[in-house]
Amino acid sequence: MQDEQSYLPWEEFEFDGIYGLLYYTQVVPGHDGRLVFGYVKDKSCVFMQGRFHLYEGYSLCQVTFPVRVFKLMGVETIIVTNASGGLCQDFKVGDIMVIKDHINLPGFAGQHPLCGPNDERFGIRFPCMSDAYNKVLRKLALDISMELGYSNFVREGVYCMVSGPNFETIAEARMLHVLGSDSVGMSTVPEVTVAKHCGLHVLGLSLITNKVSLDYSREEKVNHEEVLQISKMRAEMLQKVLTTFIAHSHQVEDINSN
Numbered sequence: 001m002q003d004e005q006s007y008l009p010w011e012e013f014e015f016d017g018i019y020g021l022l023y024y025t026q027v028v029p030g031h032d033g034r035l036v037f038g039y040v041k042d043k044s045c046v047f048m049q050g051r052f053h054l055y056e057g058y059s060l061c062q063v064t065f066p067v068r069v070f071k072l073m074g075v076e077t078i079i080v081t082n083a084s085g086g087l088c089q090d091f092k093v094g095d096i097m098v099i100k101d102h103i104n105l106p107g108f109a110g111q112h113p114l115c116g117p118n119d120e121r122f123g124i125r126f127p128c129m130s131d132a133y134n135k136v137l138r139k140l141a142l143d144i145s146m147e148l149g150y151s152n153f154v155r156e157g158v159y160c161m162v163s164g165p166n167f168e169t170i171a172e173a174r175m176l177h178v179l180g181s182d183s184v185g186m187s188t189v190p191e192v193t194v195a196k197h198c199g200l201h202v203l204g205l206s207l208i209t210n211k212v213s214l215d216y217s218r219e220e221k222v223n224h225e226e227v228l229q230i231s232k233m234r235a236e237m238l239q240k241v242l243t244t245f246i247a248h249s250h251q252v253e254d255i256n257s258n
């Protein structure tokens with residue numbers, strides 16, 4: 001049902017054991033632009049089906065605004081997912097990378113979501129980022145992947161954010177690889193930075209949708225359609241990992257044993 005009076009159009013839904021409300025916004029193709037409130041098993045969750053990107057012209061304050069809203073709503077753990085290009089030569093298209101750490105390349109150039117006056121109600125001026133991706137949640141995600149029989153596709157690695165919107169040149173890709181990046185994408189890091197700043201626990205999963213060329217003799221050219229196609233192909237598997245993860249998250253005894 002659409003409510004023309006409200007700021008965002010919405011409808012009720014029930015799908016695969018998840019019940020809730022959908023709210024719609026405008027975003028990039030492949031991102032549905034829906035905010036979904038519902039339950040997975042007995043856990044109340046809010047899902048962003050899509051996100052805002054720096055390359056769309058949003059400020060990093062806008063990109064990360066939902067994270068602060070989630071914090072104020074009482075969310076304690078955030079699971080971020082994305083599509084990225086594989087730089088690590090061992091990665092295959094379709095692999096899922098549990099994000100161990102990130103490189104905030106736009107942040108190095110001053111495009112950082114925490115620039116400007118610090119709002120002490122959310123967190124401190126100089127937050128530590130060395131443990132942004134919670135170790136206990138990473139282990140649970142890896143254990144669950146193994147139990148589901150997905151261990152051949154699931155890896156751990158370092159995600160590097162670039163601003164986009166163009167895909168990398170070969171020289172840029174080589175540089176990112178040398179810097180220690182296992183995959184590259186155009187999102188996620190601002191949201192994770194703001195989440196860590198305000199004390200949320202973070203799990204990050206990155207789907208490797210393409211191999212990034214480090215070699216001038218390779219003919220393949222990455223494109224967004226390929227990214228969407230691989231994302232669709234792996235959607236069911238990712239959904240299984242995520243719903244199992246959420247259902248088992250009560251097993252985490254001491255989330256702070258980082």
Ligand SMILES: O=P(O)(O)O[C@H]1O[C@H](CO)[C@@H](O)[C@H]1O
Nearest residue numbers: 081082083185186187224227
């Ligand atoms: O990071 P997400 O939004 O998942 O998507 C990735 O895929 C798009 C490029 O095909 C870019 O938006 C890039 O960041």
